[in-house]
Amino acid sequence: MSSLSEADFRCKKGDTVCEISVYEKEVIVLPVLLLASFLVTLVYIFLLRFCPKKVDRVRQRGSKTTRRALHGIDAPPGINVLEHESIALDMPSSYSTFNSPNTYTSKNLPLSVSNTSFQPSPSRQPSFTPIVQPRELPRKRLPESFNLVTPLPATFSLRGDFAVSLYRARMENRNVVLRVLNDSADATERHNFLGFASFLAQLGPHPFLPELLGVVSLRAPLVTVVEELENRDLLGFLWRCRQDHVDPPCEMTERRIFTMAKQVASALEFLHGKDLIHGNIRARSVLISKEFTAKLWGLHGVYTRKNQGATQTDDSSMKKWQAPEVLAKRPVTQSSDIWSFGILLYEMATLGEAPFSEISVNELLQFHQRGKNLKKPSNCSNTLYSIIKGCCQWKDQDRPSLAELSRKLLSGEKGASDKVLKASGTVNVEQYLQEAGYGETNNYTIF
Numbered sequence: 265m266s267s268l269s270e271a272d273f274r275c276k277k278g279d280t281v282c283e284i285s286v287y288e289k290e291v292i293v294l295p296v297l298l299l300a301s302f303l304v305t306l307v308y309i310f311l312l313r314f315c316p317k318k319v320d321r322v323r324q325r326g327s328k329t330t331r332r333a334l335h336g337i338d339a340p341p342g343i344n345v346l347e348h349e350s351i352a353l354d355m356p357s358s359y360s361t362f363n364s365p366n367t368y369t370s371k372n373l374p375l376s377v378s379n380t381s382f383q384p385s386p387s388r389q390p391s392f393t394p395i396v397q398p399r400e401l402p403r404k405r406l407p408e409s410f411n412l413v414t415p416l417p418a419t420f421s422l423r424g425d426f427a428v429s430l431y432r433a434r435m436e437n438r439n440v441v442l443r444v445l446n447d448s449a450d451a452t453e454r455h456n457f458l459g460f461a462s463f464l465a466q467l468g469p470h471p472f473l474p475e476l477l478g479v480v481s482l483r484a485p486l487v488t489v490v491e492e493l494e495n496r497d498l499l500g501f502l503w504r505c506r507q508d509h510v511d512p513p514c515e516m517t518e519r520r521i522f523t524m525a526k527q528v529a530s531a532l533e534f535l536h537g538k539d540l541i542h543g544n545i546r547a548r549s550v551l552i553s554k555e556f557t558a559k560l561w562g563l564h565g566v567y568t569r570k571n572q573g574a575t576q577t578d579d580s581s582m583k584k585w586q587a588p589e590v591l592a593k594r595p596v597t598q599s600s601d602i603w604s605f606g607i608l609l610y611e612m613a614t615l616g617e618a619p620f621s622e623i624s625v626n627e628l629l630q631f632h633q634r635g636k637n638l639k640k641p642s643n644c645s646n647t648l649y650s651i652i653k654g655c656c657q658w659k660d661q662d663r664p665s666l667a668e669l670s671r672k673l674l675s676g677e678k679g680a681s682d683k684v685l686k687a688s689g690t691v692n693v694e695q696y697l698q699e700a701g702y703g704e705t706n707n708y709t710i711f
Contacts, residue, residue, distance in 0.1 A: 410433045410434070410435055410440075410442070411433065411434050411435075412432075412433060412434040413431050413432070413433045413442070414431065414432050414433075416430040416431055416432045416441060427445060427446055427448075427449045427453045427457070428443050428444065428445060428446065428457070429443075429444045429446060430442070430443060430444075431444060432492060435477065435489065438491070439491070439492035439494060440477060440489050440490065440491060440492055441489075441490045441491070441492045442487050442488070442489060443457075443487065443488040443489075443490065444485050444486070444487050445457045445485060445486040445487070446485075447484070447485065454486065457486055457488070458479070458481055458486065459567070459571060460488075460563075460564060460567045461476070461479045461481070461488045463563075463566075463567040463570070463571060464476045464488075464563065464567075465479075467538070467563075470530075470531055470534045471527075471530075472527045472528065472530050472531040472534075472557070472558065472559050472560060473531050473534070473559055473560060473561075473563075474490050474491055474493065474551060474559050474561055475490065475491040476488070476489070476490055477489040477490060477491060493551040493552055493553040493554070493557075493559060494512075494553060494554040495512075495514075495551075495552035495553060495554060495556065496551065496552065497547070497548050497549075497550065497551055497552070498524070498547040498548070498550035498551070498552055498558065498611075498612070499546075499547035499548040499611070499616055501514060501516075501552045502516065502547060502611065502612065502615045502616035503615070503616045503690070503691050505615050505616075505685070505687075506615050506616070506686075506687045506689070506690055506691065507690060512554075515684045516612070516615060516684070516685045517680070517681065517682050517683060517684055517685060518613075518643075518645060518648065518680040518681045518682075518683070518685065519677060519680035519681065519682050520556065521609070521612045521613060521648065521680070522648070522673050522674075522676045522677035522680050523556075523558075523677055524550075524552075524556070524557075524558035524612065525558075525605075525608070525609060525612070525673050526670065526673045526674060526677065527557060527558040527559070528545075528550055528558050528560050528605070528608065529605065529666060529669055529670050529673060530670070531559065531560035532545070532560060532601060532605065532666060533666045533667075533670070535560075535566065536598050536601070536666060540566050540569075540570055541566070541569065541596055541597065541598055541600070541601060542560070542562070542563075542565070542566055542601050542604075543565050543566070543569065543596045543600070543601070543604075544562045544565050544582065544585075544604075545560075545562075545585065545601055545604035545605050545607075545608055546562075546582075546585045546604060546607065546608055546611065547608060547611040547612065547616065548562070549561055549562030550608070569596075580625050580701045580702070581700065581701055581702045583625045583628055583701055584607070584618065584619045584620050584625070584628065584700055584701050585604045585607045585608075585619065586600070586603075586604065587599070587600040587603035587604065587660065588603075588629060588632040588633070588658060589660060591628060591629040591632070592629060597660065598666075599660035599661075599663050600660070602655050602660075602663045602664065602665075602666070602669065603655055603656055603657075603660075603663065605655050605669070606638075606651070606652045606653075606654070606655025606656040607619045607638075607655075607656070609648065609651060609652045609655070610638050610641065610652055613641040613643055613644040613648060613649075613652070613685075614641045614643070614644075614687065615643075615685060615686075615687040616687075616691060616696075617641075617687075617691075618696050618699035618700040619638060619700075620638070621699035621700075624701075625701040632658060633658075635658065637653055637656060638652060638653075638656060643685045643686070643687070645680070645681070647676045647679065647680075648676060648680075651669070651672050651673070651676065654669075654672075655669070
């Protein structure tokens with residue numbers, strides 16, 4: 265029976281109340297539901313327009329994430345690793361940048377941070393002087409998870425990057441390095457600082473690249489948090505291996521050279537797979553963990569080349585590691601990285617000697633043109649030396665591919681010796697700088 269016939273049957277003509285009761289669903293329920301939906305939508309639009317933060321908090325409570333929580337770190341959209349993970353940085357301790365270097369943080373004690381000084385001097389004026397501006401947040405802010413903040417000592421006493429200061433800290437029961445942008449940095453330096461952090465996040469994780477742990481980017485000071493590799497840079501590690509009775513113990517064997525070289529080659533292959541060229545392969549661009557794992561760093565040049573269209577810089581401190589075509593002002597290529605990789609192997613075999621130490625930078629290209637090559641180190645096996653010579657071929661097409669190089673390193677590792685390598689005497693830093701081609705204006709900044 266239709267609704268119409270049902271109404272005719274039940275209701276008298278003109279009985280409006282009776283007809284409404286028959287058509288209750290169509291006349292009352294559906295309009296009420298439509299009106300309620302309209303009101304909810306209107307309220308949500310109003311909240312989006314005038315209270316977006318509350319909406320974000322509701323979204324975050326309702327969303328499930330598989331990311332590990334990083335307490336005390338915040339990052340805006342675009343820093344993919346920590347996108348939308350924002351935690352307030354308020355804490356009662358103060359952020360005093362220049363106090364005693366031996367003071368540590370505590371939830372009940374004021375925080376003291378000491379600047380990384382490449383030329384320690386009691387009279388030196390700090391470059392990280394707090395600037396009081398109305399738009400800045402109070403300086404009594406630092407992620408609560410950072411504690412035991414201490415200076416990160418430098419390997420060389422050279423002028424560092426004045427825009428960035430380095431600190432060692434503890435976060436979530438692990439060692440980290442804080443790259444802190446100084447207050448004196450201009451807008452371009454701030455843009456580059458956050459751009460590099462975003463590049464690292466988008467690059468993605470790799471077992472032989474240092475791990476980006478977080479970015480403090482919404483509040484001053486801007487901080488990039490990277491895992492610390494306790495044995496620092498490979499060059500300093502090799503120099504310590506020359507010394508007796510060092511703490512922690514430092515021993516380099518030929519097998520360890522092949523193992524570390526494989527790890528660096530894996531990271532380099534990862535970069536090349538993304539059409540990225542490192543352009544700065546050398547011992548000081550490799551970091552060593554407490555377990556002697558090698559991780560490739562020195563990625564700021566990769567970022568500037570990829571995102572800012574920067575060309576190879578004419579830096580005399582890099583020339584001893586550069587391929588002949590790069591010395592001849594041709595663009596750096598993946599094959600150029602292979603040449604530099606061969607020089608890295610030479611550094612490892614000699615426990616940190618400067619390559620081509622007897623040749624000046626100005627005569628280096630002519631030296632390569634005459635078909636000269638690196639001398640065989642006394643500690644170097646024929647297998648390792650053949651790989652070094654193969655990487656350092658004049659013609660780039662004669663150099664091995666990364667896949668072929670990895671196979672040779674794997675094969676060499678199987679038959680390598682476990683005898684600890686020795687080198688006579690400690691390194692004279694001033695002599696090394698001269699032999700390696702460093703100039704007075706060059707700097708040495710690992711991170």
